Amino acid sequence: NAGVTQTPKFRVLKTGQSMTLLCAQDMNHEYMYWYRQDPGMGLRLIHYSVGEGTTAKGEVPDGYNVSRLKKQNFLLGLESAAPSQTSVYFCASNHQGSTEAFFGQGTRLTVV
C-alpha cells in the first residue's frame, strides 16, 4: 500500500517550459488536492477535485491546470513556468466526509 505518490520528487525548469506533476493514490479516495508550500505562506490550495472527471479552483489557481481522468490520479500542469512558481508542491487525498487527508512526499520545483 503506497498511499499517495508524487512524481517527480525534484525538477528544475527554465522559464517558459511546461511540465506535469503526477499524483497517484491507491486508497480509493474521492477527494484529491494540489497545494504549494512557500516559506511563511503555509499550504495554499491550487486546485482540488471531489471525484473523477471534476476539478475546482482553490486559492491560487492562476498559471496551473489540472485533470482527474482517473479516480486514482490527479495531474497538475504548468503550461509556461515562471520563477514565481518555484515552490514545494504537495498532493493530498481523502475519503468523502471530512476525513483526514494523506499527503504525498512533495515535489520540489525550481524555475530559473
Next chain:
Amino acid sequence: GQQVMQIPQYQHVQEGEDFTTYCNSSTTLSNIQWYKQRPGGHPVFLIQLVKSGEVKKQKRLTFQFGEAKKNSSLHITATQTTDVGTYFCAGRTSNTGKLIFGQGTTLQVKP
C-alpha cells in the same frame, strides 16, 4: 473567500516549556483538523475536531474547538525536542468543502 489565520508564525521554547498555537477562521467551520510537518517532511494528520467546544487530548497535546466553531488551539505541555516541526490547522466550511490550511506555526525546542 474562506481564510484561516494562524499565530504565531514562529515559536522558540526551552525544552520543558509549554507551547500554544492559535487558529482563526473568517467563516464558521464544519470541522477543523491539525497536522504536523517535520523539517523536510510532509504534513501528517494529528486530529479532527467536529463539535462546538470540543476538547481532545493526545498525551501532552490538547486540542480545542471554539464554541462558535471559528477558532481552535493546540497546546503542548512540557515540550520535548521531538515536538519540533510546523503545526498546521486546516478547516472546512462544509463536509464536502475544500480543505484550507492556516500558515502554520513553526516550533523550535532548545534542549
